[in-house]
Amino acid sequence: MPELPEVETVVRQVRPQVVGRTIVAAQVFGRDVLARGTPRAFCAALVGRRITAVRRRAKYFVLDLDDGRLLVGHLRMTGRLYVAREPDPKRTRARFDLDDGRLLLFTDVRKFGRLQLARTLDEALPALGPEPLDGELDGAWMAAALAARRRLLKPLLLDQSFVAGLGNIYVDESLHRAGLHPLRSSDGVPRQRAFALADAIRSVLSAAIAAEGSSFDTFYRTPEGRPGAFQDEFAVYGRDGQPCRACGALIRRIVVGQRGTHFCPRCQPAPRGAARKAHMRRRT
DNA sequence: CAAGACTCCTGACGGC
């Protein structure tokens, strides 16, 4: 699903196609496309605006407009943002006609994605943790941040107010690279492992961006229409029952916080009592 | 503060 690497790929590929272009018409289709405001005001505010930049914050994409306002969107599960010559009547939730005759489309099969117009990023976005690739998220930061909380690693890393941009796939992959079990408590992580986790997050995300993201189902495609390639490098995600590429033990899948969670029982040793907890969760 | 449940939505998939 679109996480940081996928959104970064979208932004990089859409940017050269729309920067400098002016929106000559805007339409919104269906309910709940907009996180805030009315379709009428949204569309009226966009017509005539020139797009001056395209960027990413966490899993949000941001289009800067020449009047200083921002078009902010989230792809959630199945959203796509891309430039096309022809509309996609079935899935399109918002359509922006550009002055070169092409269309900037926001499509979304499952309709969880949202758009909004804002004057500042702070106005549009909830509280977000640091960007993993901006330098702030280093070993020292991670060690202090983990120690300051008492939460299971898996849901903590999914929490966007802790670290921005990670989703289910890259949390599982990062924990495996760091040798940390998803059910471990954050305050029990040794300092050395916290440093390893910071490194793991950065290296997994960088590798995934280089591969243009992950496509393991029919949903995520780059704006240019290609699947990503990082699914070929998954160490644990979706590999339950298959041997760990590092040690040969069979990858396991459990549910943590209502999320499918994949790990290697040998590379990521369980904390005390974790097996019992997982067992009880499955029974209830 | 932590954590679980629930909600939104629809294509894909397993079972019979």
Place this chain on the structure above:
DNA sequence: TGCCGTCAGGAGTCTT
């Protein structure tokens, strides 16, 4: 073959 139940998952909200 075809119908139907179940699942997946980001993030907000509500409850325990």
